[in-house]
Amino acid sequence: MLTKTLLKEIPADCAAEIKALFGERFSISPPILDHHGRDESPYPLLAPQAVVFANTTEEVAALVKICDRFEVPIIPFGAGTSLEGHILPIHGGIALDLNNMNRVIAIHPEDMMVTVEPAVRRKQLNAELKDTGYFFPVDPGADASIGGMCATRASGTNAVRYGTMRENVLALTVVTASGEIIRTGTQAKKSSAGYDLTRLFVGSEGTLGIITEITLKIYPQPEEIAAAICSFSSVTEAVNAVIEVIQMGIPVARVELVDELAIAAINQHSKLSLKPSPTLFFEFIGSPHSVQEQAQHAQEIVKTHGGQDFEWAIHPEDRARLWHARHNAYFACLQLQAGCRIINTDVCVPISKLAQCIDETRKDLDGSWIKAPILGHVGDGNYHVLLVIDPDKPEDFQEAERLNAAIVQRALRLGGTCTGEHGVGMHKIDFLVDEHGAAAIDVMRTIKQALDPKNILNPGKMIRV
Amino acid sequence: MLTKTLLKEIPADCAAEIKALFGERFSISPPILDHHGRDESPYPLLAPQAVVFANTTEEVAALVKICDRFEVPIIPFGAGTSLEGHILPIHGGIALDLNNMNRVIAIHPEDMMVTVEPAVRRKQLNAELKDTGYFFPVDPGADASIGGMCATRASGTNAVRYGTMRENVLALTVVTASGEIIRTGTQAKKSSAGYDLTRLFVGSEGTLGIITEITLKIYPQPEEIAAAICSFSSVTEAVNAVIEVIQMGIPVARVELVDELAIAAINQHSKLSLKPSPTLFFEFIGSPHSVQEQAQHAQEIVKTHGGQDFEWAIHPEDRARLWHARHNAYFACLQLQAGCRIINTDVCVPISKLAQCIDETRKDLDGSWIKAPILGHVGDGNYHVLLVIDPDKPEDFQEAERLNAAIVQRALRLGGTCTGEHGVGMHKIDFLVDEHGAAAIDVMRTIKQALDPKNILNPGKMIRV
Incomplete structure (x- = not known):
């Protein structure tokens, strides 16, 4: 499933430079590597060659400048709750663990916004907001990191009312592929000032820049x-x-x-x-x-x-x-079958097509041996089929992927998208082409190549370069 | 104020190719040129070298392919209601008049969305929606075209409740600088599928692609x-x-x-x-x-x-x-002074800073001879000072620009933006740098150069290349 042929060793000079900066926060200890080689997706373990724990935006920028010179891939790592293999280092490289950057930097109830570091978790944020009378609504279920939620344009149960990360991120601090620190957006609620870089980085899955600070909208706790x-x-x-x-x-x-x-x-x-x-x-x-x-x-x-x-x-x-x-x-659902894993589909269709879409899907599923409960944020037209597989049975994988492909193609035919909220990662790269067409993918690729010419930022995810 | 030194004649071969395709819809008649050389900004008339009236997306693509070969600038033209000189052909070239593309293509009340051609006007759209029980809320005051509203990321009085064009555009058809036709987004309400090209083109002021079809959210008419x-x-x-x-x-x-x-x-x-x-x-x-x-x-x-x-x-x-x-x-306000023009400021600040911001601005204005009524979409922190000037008096221009600059710098100091809804155009190119900083502007410029390497799409606007 995963090719290791592209893995390159980190050059010794590169490792030495990073070690000089980060000391013990540069690690090649096998348990630590392993911890950064697996997420909630059904992909097998694939460990990075090193892990770096960064404490500040400036440290992230310094790391990126080194990796840029040596052309070493960097994969940002937060809560590790990706369902699509976003954090797997398929071209090797360094997992950039951001979990030390977990401060709520500033709460501005008077402007209904909050600024956080990327590893702040959803639940932690709401715990810190509790006494202010405000809350942050976007809720993907998992206790994901806010940075990861930005990277995948997450949504969840509340999105039908409050929108997704697309609507709820006001501004970002981002480290670019050349190690520059930029700020996108301001504290103003709206703006017509230039290209919408905030929305470009939201949903870019770590492939265009590394998000190190996020300003979010917050809302009054409901009466x-x-x-x-x-x-x-x-x-x-x-x-x-x-x-x-x-x-x-x-x-x-x-x-x-x-x-x-x-x-x-x-x-x-x-x-x-x-x-x-x-x-x-x-x-x-x-x-x-x-x-x-x-x-x-x-x-x-x-x-x-x-x-x-x-x-x-x-x-x-x-x-x-x-x-x-x-x-x-x-x-x-992970307990429906001993030792199982789940391949989770994530299509989203216009609401008027939802009944037809789920109906036809149910018929598909009924013709298969794979257990497949359905959950859905149905107010948005988004539903998940949890394809329960035995990871030791290749035929289970194959059948689940067949079902997944049918579900995606149906959603696309009905005017929908292959992923409502989980992102593309490794799993939906080809579906992305089906969804947008080659010309639009070319535009995305042009942007990727322009902003990350050496392809060091989470390479191999979302789009083929 | 405007330099004509960059104007290039359209090569005769280029004109001939366009004429062969568009016949009488290719025009160099002076009154038609003049009509496309002025918007609602205080800039003087600057006519394009030719005007082309396109009827379809495919015609736009064909035109762009020709202009790409001859490196001739194209400036999309809709309602001509820009306040910042967006439609002025400062590098010469062709005004692409989209007003024949004014059909509401499809209304989907069951999915609360509508698809329109770019020259559909705001009022026309709501007239066509009236009997469906739905309406489109974004309302910048002027009876602008929906395409122009996308291009400037417009908002207006209803944005405090319904958001701006950023939140209300679901999908676009866009002709790229090389004449490819792409579709961004789907009919799904949300998606995590790839870079958010929709949001990248919304607010790009005609500099990255030409918007030829728009799918918008619509809302139930209030009870x-x-x-x-x-x-x-x-x-x-x-x-x-x-x-x-x-x-x-x-x-x-x-x-x-x-x-x-x-x-x-x-x-x-x-x-x-x-x-x-x-x-x-x-x-x-x-x-x-x-x-x-x-x-x-x-x-x-x-x-x-x-x-x-x-x-x-x-x-x-x-x-x-x-x-x-x-x-x-x-x-x-245009009638406050005979023969006057208005330089309209457009800053937007966090709501908690709005009183201070307007207060200090009022004091500035009281020390000037320029009449300056204030209007504001204050629920969003966005306000306009209408600087009423005599276009024949250079000292009026100079004083208005001094006031405008002070207003912008104050807004930026308070965490705001130089433009809440009118866009950058020619007028705020330097303010954009002040707002975002050189590194973020470099990212924008990299995107512009990657997607429009010959700089033929509305050149000279928003960002210096």
Whole structure:
């Protein structure tokens, strides 16, 4: 699956220069290398040749200048929660571990923004924001690093209401491939000043620059929150209910689909007793009256689509338990089969095509031996099929990839994208070409080659050079 | 002000090839040239050497391929409402008039999106959307073309609620500098598939590619709308009221500041009798109950900041009259002085700095002979000083530019941007460097040179090559 033929040793002079700067924060200890050679993707371990732990933007810049001279690849490493092999050093090189850069630098509640270092985790950020009355909504489930979430343009359950990292990053500090430090964006909420470098680096997966500081939007903590679950006799009914809720303009905070197989896994993993049928998880936020209005309107729509057992979770602890269960669905599904791994699909389609898309996919999946629970941020048209495979069985891999390819091609035919939120990494490089066409990929490649002419920044990811 | 030394004649062979393709839609008739040599900026007429009227994306691509071979500049032309000289052919070349491409191609209410050709005007789009129950919110005042609004990353009065063109463009068709046709984005609401080319072209001012098709988000027409105006004894009080309204998270649809001088101009131009003091224009939208809730909350806040005469405009015709007056403020101010032009500043700062920023600016302006009404999309931290000048008086130009520079430098010191929505054009090229720093400008220049190596796409705008 992975070719090691491209691996180059780090030149001894290069290693010596880095060691002189970073001392013990330059490591070639095998356990440390191994720790940086695996993420949440199903790819096997592939360790880097060295790991460097940087403490500051200036240190990152100094490292990049050395690697630029010696043409040694650099792969930024945060929480290691990538699902698409983003952090695997397939051309060898140095894993740049940013986890020492984990400070919330400044909170500006009066401007509803916060500036953080890249290794700040999502949960840590919200813990630090808690007493300010604000929160950061983007929530991909995993306790990812904010830098990694920028790199993959992450989103998750709240995106239907608050948008993705695309909408919620105001400004960045970035170290370029030549080791220059640049700032993109300002603290102003909007700007027409020049090319939108912020949005160019968000979603660039470490291939154009290394993000070392991030300014994010934050939002007032909702006055009132209500969660509800509701079960359906089919996924199609559930999806049609969501489509109408969205089309009616009800500003749901979250609306998640969990199919019967995933519910069963969740019940087992989280010790719950949810009805094992396709289920929607809703969350409504706002003023008490507005929450009531939204919830009532949604409940009426859901009923007309056959929704049953609309059940409320008003108390914070009940709500937390529900969403905790939803967030752990991925890990719950990892226990559907002993020793399994998961190939996670991630297509996103226009909402009007979602029922058709999931329907046809379900039929595909029913014809296969691979267990395949479905989860979805369905309010955005984004859903995941968790293809549960035995990593020791090549036929499982092959079958899962066949299913994945069919799911992607279907989504593209329906006007969608091959990845709603996980990114391209190693896994979707060819799908990216199918999605955008050769001419648009040429434009992306031109940008990559212009900004990283020696191809040292996370080479081999997203785009072939 | 403009140097003509860089103008090159269009080679005869080039003109012949274009004429063979476009026939009478290739024009060198002086009145037509002149029509394409002026926008709403205070720059004097500078006519292109030829004008081409394209009907399709393929025609645009064919034209660009010819111009690429002969290295002839192309300047896209839509509504001609630029305030920063974007459409002036300062290196000579061809104005590419896109006004024949003015079809709304497809409306997808079920996915809340619409696809249009670039010359579709904002008002035309909303007229065509009217019966669908949806609307497109971005509203820069002028009846600009959607293509031009993409090119400058426009925003306007509704941005405080709905975001700018940055947030509201889903996908583009673009002709590159080599005449390739690419599509950026899909119909999916979100995506992590590759570099965000959509956001790179939005705001690129015609310098990276020519936008020939745009897919936009649309939104349900609000169930209930209420507008109100409220006057204050000082601009500072008004701004402080807005800051608190925004910080309290009240989802106002619009909140606009108009100072006493602009109110006087509006009264005269729109035959109104508003109290000549600093005034806020509010709009609230939502369900009837939510509008009431928002309005009441806002009214309470406004009162604590000395707001007086909170006056409602519930009836559509009253509302329309108010907002029509606000939208025509620019034209009203053009009548403050016979034969005048306006240099319009456009800074945007973090909301917490807005009162200080406008305060200090007001003091600057009070020390000058230039009439300078202030308007602002203050909910976003964006305000305009309309510097009213006599175009025949070089000292007026000089004084206005001195004031403009001071306003920009102040905004940058306060963490803001030199342009919130009008773009850079010719006018803010140096400010752009001040804002982003040389290293970030180098990244922008690298992108420009990589994607337009012969510098034929709107050369001389935004960035020096």
